[in-house]
Amino acid sequence: MSEFETRPKKLAQRLAPVLAQLQRQAVVETVTHRQQQKRADVIENLVQRQQSAALSRELKKLNNADIAHLLNMLPADKRRTVWQQLDNHNAGDVLVELNDTIAEDLIEITEPARLGIILGTLDIDELTEIADLLPAPLLNQAVSSLEANERNWVERTLSYPQGTVGDNMSKDSLTLNERHTINQAIELVRSTPELPPQTDKLFVLGKHRQLVGVVPLIDLIRHPGETLIEDCMDKDVVTFAPHDDAEDAGQAFERYDLISAPVVDERHRLVGRLTVESIMDYLREVAENQALAKEGLRAGTDLFGPILEGARERWPWLMINLCTAFIASRFISIFEDTIQQLVALAALMPIVASVGGNTGNQTAALVIRGLAMEQIQRGNLSYIYRKELIISLLNGVIWGALLGLFAWMLYSNLLLGAVMMAAVTLNLLLAALIGITVPFLLDRLNKDPAMGSSVVLTFATDSMGFFLFLGLATLILV
Template structure:
């Protein structure tokens, strides 16, 4: 049994020595620069070499994934310091672990000669993962340096649109001819220089290189050696086309518990393999994109990037938010006379808007998830509207009544309580309607359904909440 002190350290504990060394290096070099004015160049050079050696020793204790995480969490100056100390083969692996914005920053920092040396350490599959981050002229040189078959593979793969199966597939797969025996198939596996990641099956092809079935690796142990592959293979194969949507493929992986799956062209010829690791990484990125797009942000935003760049990225949605907030205040200004007569309205207005915003966001989240899972279709859209509006009506009557009673007790006005109940109920119905309609409309326009939904919902529930509450108060109380 593994002893407690032998267990792998937590990520924070593994990174702590490197972070401490970076801080120490910064302090020592700053002090040296201030104190050694006459011999500053010589002293600084010696100190820099000493601190760099100490940093390299600490970095050598980390794996590539940990170094990638470290670079993602460092400010730009320290990030550049660590990047410069990495050997080219290590830098190549680390590059695959970075956020796009961080990777672009480091690629831009790296001179062309070193960048080409780094790219030489990547295989063809890895090169296709970051092709969109590399300057075109450097990418062409890196592709031209590959062997002919790998060059053809990379050129073909990067031509597929982002978000397709072809953009996410790999070329590492084990194939066997249908006329082979179990013994020959086992030898094929044994003779492979390296078993491709997530290999759980052999792809069976005919003499025309067309996919005709699969053989799970475990089945190779269950049949006699002389059994032919065609007699024991599974012909019911879940396969994909390079042009298929990667999100649809991800749902199929979940539905059929796939670890890997073949990718075939229109003639059923095997062109690649889709792995569960790759497709799950893609789905995670999509989920991050949707979560941040809902707030008007990008998933590849560098948390430690330049301040001005971060501020500029948020300007468009800030402008929209300010504009919608200004419009909401115009609804209030229409009822200034009513508010002056009944000051209690000013204290109750935020409650109506807040409850509506919460309901709208909940409804929108369910609809966005349904669209992502392809559960919402034209045939069941009417049912979704009826269900969500009914839920909002029930919640509006229930919680609107409770809030109305509270307003009645606080301000000793039954009519004010009735206005509160009616406004909350109507605003919840409106919030549910918008929470369904906005994502559906964006999806019809081929836009991300999560993009800016919260901004639209906030504007609608705030402005209409104020309008309904103050409008009803004007009609009933004044």
């Protein structure tokens, strides 16, 4: 029973009696966390006590993907110690599996000679995967040591922009000729010591290396051995071009339940292979970085990086936000006289601004999702404007009235309450307008609407919140 268990299971069983009384769902998470935590603690402890023999032994128990996961979790200094302990062959595989930020850090501290040896253990798909992270001279050296056709391939792959299929494809695939038989295909599979990862089909090429079909592995078992490939191959193939967007490719992988797919050039010659693994990798990276990018941080920002760099990385965003806040503040200063006469306005105005920002961001989130799912087009845009504006009007009147009531009661000033209600309603309408328009325009300009929308929106609802509220107050109250 124990022979095929994975590690999570083992610990889960040992802990089972203790945890059984806890709530069902919480159990699993606790186990997973504890188990990972425990492994990291053991390693950290060994590093601390400088027990390098025991450390080596512990590391040998883990596969490379797990070591990478562990390195991602360790603080910088211990991460480096463990890294130095790894033998060169494992180090290469681990490097490929690491988060980019961590990999970059370890590459930086590794002496060039060792790094050269480590890179030498990688196949060219692995090499291209971490190419961005390598210092240029070392990359050039590694590339120049390759055979001509491999060198060509690496150079071509590196030339595709990030986020394209070409940037995420791998080189090796099993290919057949359409005149081959099933038996010959089986022979090919048998004689290939290691199949490219996630091989679920063989690619069939015509005379000029152009793709003419695919043969799922399973068909090698199902068809009689003498069948000609051209008679049994699948001709209806989902293919990608190297310049296709990798996110679109991800959607296609999901929609057509693909495991691997051929990448072809404009003359349908096979140039690479895209696998569900590389696509998942890419999509996860995008999702992780999006949350950072929304706050104006670059993808690779390292939580454990040097302090000065950490401070400087935040400057562009700080500057943008200082500018918008500064301009919004100028809208207030227009009405300093009004505020002086009725100082309650100063206390109430941030409410108007903040409620506008919040509901605007709700609208924007819906529109951004609609754009991503291609639900929003020019044709139904007016419907969406109408709907969101009515919603804003409704909510503005309801919640504006409530706020107005508070203002009236707090300051015993009915007109102040009315101004509050009107300003909230108007700012919510503005928020809806901006929350639709800005993401839509960014999308049309081929920018990611999830990125810039929030800054523009908050700027508008802040400035206009102050302006509307104080402006109305000036007209009506003083």
